Amino acid sequence: MNMGNHSRIPKWWMAAFVSLAIATTPLSAQQNRPTSDDADLQARYEQAMASGDRTVALEHVLKYAEENYGENDPQTVKLTRHYGHALYQDHRYREATEVLKTALERSTAAFGPAGGEAFEINMNIAFAYSQWNSRLLTRMQYFDRALEILRERGERVSITYVDTLISIVVNLMSSNAMEGSYTSHLSDTMYSEQAAEISFPIESEYYSQYGKAERYMDEAIVVAKELEIEDEYISAKVAIANARLQVAKTADLAAVPQGVQGYISRGTERAYYDEEQERLVTAIDKLSENPELNASYLHAANKALLEIAWLDKDKDRMYAMCTEGVLNSADEYAPDRLYEVSDNGTVFAPELGIPVSKNLFRRRVSNKKPQVDEYGNPVKKPYFIPVCVDGRLMAALVNAPRVTVEELGERRP
Numbered sequence: 001m002n003m004g005n006h007s008r009i010p011k012w013w014m015a016a017f018v019s020l021a022i023a024t025t026p027l028s029a030q031q032n033r034p035t036s037d038d039a040d041l042q043a044r045y046e047q048a049m050a051s052g053d054r055t056v057a058l059e060h061v062l063k064y065a066e067e068n069y070g071e072n073d074p075q076t077v078k079l080t081r082h083y084g085h086a087l088y089q090d091h092r093y094r095e096a097t098e099v100l101k102t103a104l105e106r107s108t109a110a111f112g113p114a115g116g117e118a119f120e121i122n123m124n125i126a127f128a129y130s131q132w133n134s135r136l137l138t139r140m141q142y143f144d145r146a147l148e149i150l151r152e153r154g155e156r157v158s159i160t161y162v163d164t165l166i167s168i169v170v171n172l173m174s175s176n177a178m179e180g181s182y183t184s185h186l187s188d189t190m191y192s193e194q195a196a197e198i199s200f201p202i203e204s205e206y207y208s209q210y211g212k213a214e215r216y217m218d219e220a221i222v223v224a225k226e227l228e229i230e231d232e233y234i235s236a237k238v239a240i241a242n243a244r245l246q247v248a249k250t251a252d253l254a255a256v257p258q259g260v261q262g263y264i265s266r267g268t269e270r271a272y273y274d275e276e277q278e279r280l281v282t283a284i285d286k287l288s289e290n291p292e293l294n295a296s297y298l299h300a301a302n303k304a305l306l307e308i309a310w311l312d313k314d315k316d317r318m319y320a321m322c323t324e325g326v327l328n329s330a331d332e333y334a335p336d337r338l339y340e341v342s343d344n345g346t347v348f349a350p351e352l353g354i355p356v357s358k359n360l361f362r363r364r365v366s367n368k369k370p371q372v373d374e375y376g377n378p379v380k381k382p383y384f385i386p387v388c389v390d391g392r393l394m395a396a397l398v399n400a401p402r403v404t405v406e407e408l409g410e411r412r413p
Helices: 011-019 038-050 054-069 074-089 093-111 118-130 136-152 159-174 183-190 207-226 234-254 266-287 295-311 315-323 402-409
Strands: 338-341 383-389 392-398
Touching: 054 074, 074 093, 074 118, 093 118, 118 136, 118 159, 136 159, 159 207, 159 234, 159 295, 207 234, 234 266, 234 295, 266 295, 295 315, 295 383, 315 383, 315 392, 338 383
Parallel strands: none
Antiparallel strands: 338 392, 383 392
16 A cells, blocks of 8 residues: 555544654655554553653654554654654653664665755764763764765755854863863873973873864864855854853863963963853854844853853852843753752752762862773763753752662652
8 A cells, every 4th residue: 555645544643743743744655554553552642642741642653653654664764753852852861862873774774874864863863972971982973974964965065064063062062071171181190299290292182182172163164154155143153162162171271280281370261261251242142133043052152151150150140140041951951960059059969979079169170080981081070060940050960870860869858
């Protein structure tokens, strides 16, 4: 039977497909396999939608598509990707990653390695990995593949390509991937008495990490200049991504001990922050001309301003940003990773069983020799960062093992 004939498709399934805002491209011709549990699936879907659980509802629709149209049907591919995205929105990042990787396999089978939604799925996988896997190489292979797909499609000199490069930089700067890139190299010897006499090659150690993000940033600037039709907001977007990069680099250098190459004074540190803050404010003013179109970049810019206030230990500015509602990260962190904060910066968290300071304003870089993983990369240490959640300043725990947080969730007061 030709599946392009929608008369044989259950009405509930088609309604679900539309209500979940998934595009309805023509179905490929496949043999319809009648199933005995259509009524059960319909009941489960309707129950899930009634309870507001879009993810469960989408799971049931996906199951129907897999059983009736095949795993590699264009509709099934779309549903698989949307199910992965729904898991991501539910903060089920590991599950989302696996589902999205399945979507990529199905998309490749249905449309080829660069067809269909291959670009979007590769970006989705990279973003999902950034939520739970700190290894840069893991996510960057998907970022790079997404960029490669755009080049294969002849879309290198395009707004989409520049936006993608900027999004990658913002992600790297927002997910602590680069944090400690210089100081982690230094800490092998920082604890020794001879630390002040050691000269570290800043070019090979420091930029070996941040250079990854800078290459994306440089390419974005080059391509933006090549565009025949200039995006009126492109300069502001570039400024935001670059500011996030510079703030992270400055924070790392500020942790270098005096006497070690790369050290900067407190005055120099604040001057750098002031410079980036000015650029961010200018960019925000420009992007605010169309806040709906530029919502993601405005959010990234305000997160950078909150980070600067944090690094400057400017509590009043941090509280003001949250209470004024210019920033809300409620959807970015799982509830079990968010904690209340006192006026003096104390984080109201239970004993976590991991070494982490409960002072939100304490420097997060240690002089102790870091542990390394099986690949020789420094293991990121857990710490709290400030976040605005529904008008309140809260602390989010980052770099902590997922299982630790889940196990401790039941012991919260």
